[in-house]
Amino acid sequence: MSTKATGTAGHGPAPKTIVITGASRGIGARAAVALAAPGRHLVLMARSEAGLQQTQAAVQKKGARATVLPVDLSSRAGAEAAAEALLQAAGGRLDVLLLNAGTSNHAAFLDSDLDAIEYELRLNYLSPLTILRKCLPHMVTQREGGHVVCVGSLAALMPFPGEASYAASKAALLSLIRSLRVELRDRPVDLTVVLPGYTATEMTENHRTMLPAMAPEQVGAAIAEAVEKRPAIAIPGLSNRLAARLFRTLPGTSDWLLGKVAPLVVPSVVHP
Template sequence: MSQQRVVLVTGGARGVGRGIAEAFLAAGDRVLICGRNAPEHLPAHDDRTAEFIEANVRDSDALAAMMEGIRNRIGRLDVLVNNAGGAPYADAAEASPRFHKAIIELNLLAPFELAQHANRLMQQQATGGVIVFVGSISAVRASPGTAAYGAAKAGIVNLTQSLAVEWGPKVRVVCVSPGLVETEQSELHYGDADGVARVGATVPLRRLAQPREIGEACLWMSGSGASYVSGSNLIVHGGGERPSFLAEANVNQT
């Protein structure tokens, strides 16, 4: 019987992160999540519940303390899922340099720093480890209203490739890039249920992704079935988005 893996999911209390944590719990892994505030209900599956660590991923001291705590208390880390991130809507011409710096720090620099900590521990383990960056479809297409976020996620894709070269063979580094995902905050981006349905209808699979589906992708990328996958970016977007020019083209669209 294989040893139970230890998995750390940043931002694992809600949204996509919660779906990721639940997927790993369902697979039998020991799951740690971190965030600034403990959730009212921790991710759980059957009799397994995620363990919460209070840590602000943008605080270098907090990251170092969290990783030292994992090393001392558990002794290893098998999988890091760098999920924490996000950005509010902001016009690129009007947003302040301070705002842009904060978005880059959260979505690129913080996961990079945590990956460094994880790599140091994983390199000492006989079985190595896997680092999964959660990217975004915004990395590979225009990201109006979230330009700094899209740029940061594009950096994550490139970072994945570079770290895979530097840290292999002991540590695999991969990226999972979701498209449109339905979460408890979807109404902030798409409006009410009708708005969510209309947005979902623009996707070839005719719906938004569910957080657990992103979790399943992360689970596969970190598992033995993907043992020769490193430096790769798995795009999970339901087929993408229908090009807007087709709505205006005078062609048969049936």
């Protein structure tokens, strides 16, 4: 598994209209800047209008057009309305749909709150699913085809203390996109899942861990590369790719090892 293309890459011409959820800060904002180029129209979505406007200014500096679309994706109605709005803002041509908005309910499972877990599942899994159910019928009939890029997480492939419900929500997203990739193999749409590892953003600023973090700019650049190469799965960072390989080939040993080091790397969420 790598950032290299692994499937039916290359449907359609270079992307012109790129829609990004979670573009007000963090990985989504950096991906927007990495993807900005003259001739491109970026539709930037999140709740914070001020954050979106900051990204808009950075994107415009690189010569791209940018439209700000404030939305709240934490309910089914919100995701459905966002899908309608993004199709309209894209003006009938949706080349890249980058579903990046997400959250992490970082807590020991025995202490975690069920409402927070449901919110996380909705934002990380049900909201992208709802947007795809609304937008894919349009994308598969576009003459130019299209590309869906979902931001999952390395946690979808490996267990991690304090991220049980988060990992499950991202595993559901990965499974959805893999299945759709097979189901839509003869349609002019590619689907990619990007699986970042631990990255220094607002989402993780309260995580007390000794793990080394990637910079959001690095992950944004990896997403831009995935938009260009259209792999099935992209994992930014060599050490993350090695970890993914270890957990896939030796799951029992890797889980055991992780259990041993967890009290050292995430002491706040490990129960004695």
